[in-house]
Amino acid sequence: MTDVLMPRLSDTMTEGVLSQWLKDEGAPVHRGDVLAEIETDKATMELEAYDEGVLERHLVAPGTTVPIGQPIAVIGDGTGTASAAAGPSAAPAEPAPAAPPTAAAPTAAAPAPAALPEPAPGAAAVRTSPLARATAREHGIDLTKITGTGPGGRIVRADVQAAITDAAPTPQPAPAPAPAPPPPAAAGDEKIPLSAVRRITARRLTESATAPHFYLTAIVDAGRLLGFRAEINQRLAASGVKISVTDLLVRACAVTLRAHPEVNASWGGDHILRRANIHIGIAVAIDDGLIVPVIRDADRKSIGEIASVAHVLADRARAGKLTPDEFTGSTFTISNLGMYGIDHFTAVINPPEAAILAVGAATEEPVVRDGQVVPATVMKLTMSIDHRVLDGATAAAFLHELVQVLEEPLRIVV
Amino acid sequence: MAVITYRQALHDTLRAEMLRDDSVFLLGEEIGVFEGSYKITAGLLAEFGPAQVRDTPISEEGFVGAAVGAAMLGMRPVVEIMTLNFSLLAIDQIVNHAAKIYAMFGGQVAVPMVIRTPGGGGQQLAATHSQNLEVWYAHIPGMKVVAPATPADAKGLLTAAIRDDDPVLVLENLALYNTRGEVPDGEQVGEIGTAAVIKPGTDLTVVSYSRATVIALDVARQLEDEHISIEVVDLRSLRPLDRETICASVRKTSRAVVLEDDWLTYGVGAEIAATIQEGAFDYLDAPVRRVAAAEVPLPYAKPLELAALPDAGALAKVIGEVLDATRFSR
Numbered sequence: 031m032t033d034v035l036m037p038r039l040s041d042t043m044t045e046g047v048l049s050q051w052l053k054d055e056g057a058p059v060h061r062g063d064v065l066a067e068i069e070t071d072k073a074t075m076e077l078e079a080y081d082e083g084v085l086e087r088h089l090v091a092p093g094t095t096v097p098i099g100q101p102i103a104v105i106g107d108g109t110g111t112a113s114a115a116a117g118p119s120a121a122p123a124e125p126a127p128a129a130p131p132t133a134a135a136p137t138a139a140a141p142a143p144a145a146l147p148e149p150a151p152g153a154a155a156v157r158t159s160p161l162a163r164a165t166a167r168e169h170g171i172d173l174t175k176i177t178g179t180g181p182g183g184r185i186v187r188a189d190v191q192a193a194i195t196d197a198a199p200t201p202q203p204a205p206a207p208a209p210a211p212p213p214p215a216a217a218g219d220e221k222i223p224l225s226a227v228r229r230i231t232a233r234r235l236t237e238s239a240t241a242p243h244f245y246l247t248a249i250v251d252a253g254r255l256l257g258f259r260a261e262i263n264q265r266l267a268a269s270g271v272k273i274s275v276t277d278l279l280v281r282a283c284a285v286t287l288r289a290h291p292e293v294n295a296s297w298g299g300d301h302i303l304r305r306a307n308i309h310i311g312i313a314v315a316i317d318d319g320l321i322v323p324v325i326r327d328a329d330r331k332s333i334g335e336i337a338s339v340a341h342v343l344a345d346r347a348r349a350g351k352l353t354p355d356e357f358t359g360s361t362f363t364i365s366n367l368g369m370y371g372i373d374h375f376t377a378v379i380n381p382p383e384a385a386i387l388a389v390g391a392a393t394e395e396p397v398v399r400d401g402q403v404v405p406a407t408v409m410k411l412t413m414s415i416d417h418r419v420l421d422g423a424t425a426a427a428f429l430h431e432l433v434q435v436l437e438e439p440l441r442i443v444v
Numbered sequence: 445m446a447v448i449t450y451r452q453a454l455h456d457t458l459r460a461e462m463l464r465d466d467s468v469f470l471l472g473e474e475i476g477v478f479e480g481s482y483k484i485t486a487g488l489l490a491e492f493g494p495a496q497v498r499d500t501p502i503s504e505e506g507f508v509g510a511a512v513g514a515a516m517l518g519m520r521p522v523v524e525i526m527t528l529n530f531s532l533l534a535i536d537q538i539v540n541h542a543a544k545i546y547a548m549f550g551g552q553v554a555v556p557m558v559i560r561t562p563g564g565g566g567q568q569l570a571a572t573h574s575q576n577l578e579v580w581y582a583h584i585p586g587m588k589v590v591a592p593a594t595p596a597d598a599k600g601l602l603t604a605a606i607r608d609d610d611p612v613l614v615l616e617n618l619a620l621y622n623t624r625g626e627v628p629d630g631e632q633v634g635e636i637g638t639a640a641v642i643k644p645g646t647d648l649t650v651v652s653y654s655r656a657t658v659i660a661l662d663v664a665r666q667l668e669d670e671h672i673s674i675e676v677v678d679l680r681s682l683r684p685l686d687r688e689t690i691c692a693s694v695r696k697t698s699r700a701v702v703l704e705d706d707w708l709t710y711g712v713g714a715e716i717a718a719t720i721q722e723g724a725f726d727y728l729d730a731p732v733r734r735v736a737a738a739e740v741p742l743p744y745a746k747p748l749e750l751a752a753l754p755d756a757g758a759l760a761k762v763i764g765e766v767l768d769a770t771r772f773s774r
Binding site: 159160161162163164179180181184186187188189 | 698725726727728729730769770771772
């Protein structure tokens with residue numbers, strides 16, 4: 031008998047929503063079978079079984095939010111005795127006895143029982159360390175109101191300490207301007223609960239606000255770039271691959287980053303982390319927020335490869351099917367709002383990266399060339415930079431070379 | 445205060461006690477003419493003569509039994525058993541006679557004898573010669589078992605063992621004989637049954653004994669660099685066990701790991717973990733963890749032997765896991 035626990039499916043995940051059960055109670059389960067769909071903070075993922083047996087009980091209903099490590103189902107032998115985790119009527123959970131040893135192996139080479147896994151917590155019981163319990167008692171803290179962050183959701187002293195700090199009356203700083211109260215809801219206003227994606231988007235972008243930003247804008251004469259794109263797409267017409275301006279930008283940025291490794295960096299608090307690989311993130315709007323699928327090693331991929339990878343990732347992003355390794359780990363991000371007719375904008379850095387490139391629409395504008403006013407297609411690029419990592423001149427050198435690469439588009443592919 | 449080896453500390457203590465009290469005499473295999481398999485008794489036959497330094501046949505049950513009898517009649521025999529593994533041949537004399545005579549005869553006669561014997565692996569002596577069976581003796585009422593980790597404690601505890609009126613097993617360790625440390629001059633009588641906080645700390649308690657204490661101290665010092673403050677409790681005595689020092693430390697740190705050279709199952713660490721949950725339950729922020737030898741007869745092949753023995757890396761890893769489990773911020 032085994033408890034199926036809410037898995038940790040991404041670095042930032044602390045809880046997941048059980049979207050739907052794909053195995054009914056009583057169904058036989060084989061290792062690798064998909065039991066359920068779990069919605070994490072960024073994507074919907076499938077939960078596979080690690081054990082053989084019968085799915086004896088669902089412990090949570092679809093739509094329930096469950097902290098990682100909490101049991102969500104019980105797999106047993108089908109006799110219904112697998113009640114390690116408490117159902118509504120079950121007694122407080124007892125540790126499951128260790129599996130009985132098989133007949134003594136003549137080699138005595140049984141795996142060392144050094145780390146007997148801790149028993150899964152009962153769903154109903156509040157698990158606490160003894161110290162957390164004693165500390166809570168002393169300070170009159172209600173443990174059922176605390177979320178444990180220890181193994182399996184155990185409440186540890188640090189959790190109780192946090193609750194004590196929260197409960198303590200905060201001394202009123204004299205001149206502190208009260209934060210603006212949320213406007214009272216008027217008739218007809220609608221309060222929209224935050225989805226997981228909205229919440230994480232908000233949190234990540236708020237983190238970015240701690241980075242001291244500065245901005246650089248440059249204008250690209252994009253005529254040759256667009257001509258180059260048209261030419262490639264003509265050649266590739268038969269293959270079905272279609273190159274977008276963003277694909278060219280991904281490769282152009284990757285090539286330029288290779289020459290300017292100081293930009294391919296992130297802020298590490300007490301150090302700057304210069305990244306060995308060039309992974310380009312592309313900001314993609316999805317129904318309820320923003321997600322940044324990543325083109326890994328973009329400097330080592332051809333334009334065609336970038337285009338097909340980007341296409342697949344964007345589709346998966348819109349379907350909410352990206353896996354964490356597909357939307358984490360970027361070292362530089364591009365946000366292109368050109369297709370929405372935006373001329374020029376500034377983007378918020380995707381922390382902890384050093385910079386993000388905001389790309390506007392390619393527009394026809396009069397420019398002066400050799401003393402003559404002539405029509406040209408131009409594109410505005412705006413870089414937002416974390417000043418803790420990069421200074422103006424360094425970032426300017428990067429942006430200047432990026433413009434040159436885009437204006438001389440053969441350099442994108444060679 | 446001189447810096448000497450653990451071996452030298454044992455040698456000097458035997459000599460000093462024999463000079464002090466001529467009822468103290470040594471017996472064991474190859475301790476006289478050959479001067480001991482590990483040279484603890486070097487020079488003593490020449491100095492004290494065969495009445496006080498007696499070579500015995502290869503007959504552990506016989507010479508341990510002879511020591512029991514001599515002790516009952518007022519002598520203070522100090523038996524060297526070449527390794528702890530060979531004590532199995534004498535276990536009836538130790539468990540059923542030495543440890544029980546005082547109680548079974550209504551306190552009419554004590555058995556003031558010492559068994560000195562090294563345990564431990566790591567010398568490629570293979571499975572039958574590399575064991576840590578001290579817990580077998582620490583289990584027995586009527587026995588005392590001490591396990592000094594430092595040259596100073598080797599002196600203090602061996603002196604105390606020789607002067608104690610009960611049978612005392614002094615657990616030495618092959619890997620410790622060449623270790624060096626400061627040893628106070630003059631007579632030093634240690635106290636059997638007290639553990640020592642050999643490095644104070646605030647974040648986590650490591651409990652260990654014998655060779656494991658040396659490892660624990662190393663790891664604790666390395667972790668200082670990472671601003672992790674480990675308290676190391678050296679048991680020194682496995683029986684009687686100083687439960688209060690262990691629990692007092694855990695009440696302070698709220699986290700505990702046991703490092704032991706014996707096997708995990710039914711090992712010393714099991715007793716320590718039980719002691720902690722009885723004496724410091726409300727102070728624990730995470731389960732007590734144990735780092736012990738792999739549950740195999742110790743392999744002969746060097747890489748396998750090293751893999752089977754608990755080491756600094758294994759201890760550091762488990763310490764990290766316990767700290768993480770309690771959201772310790774470094």
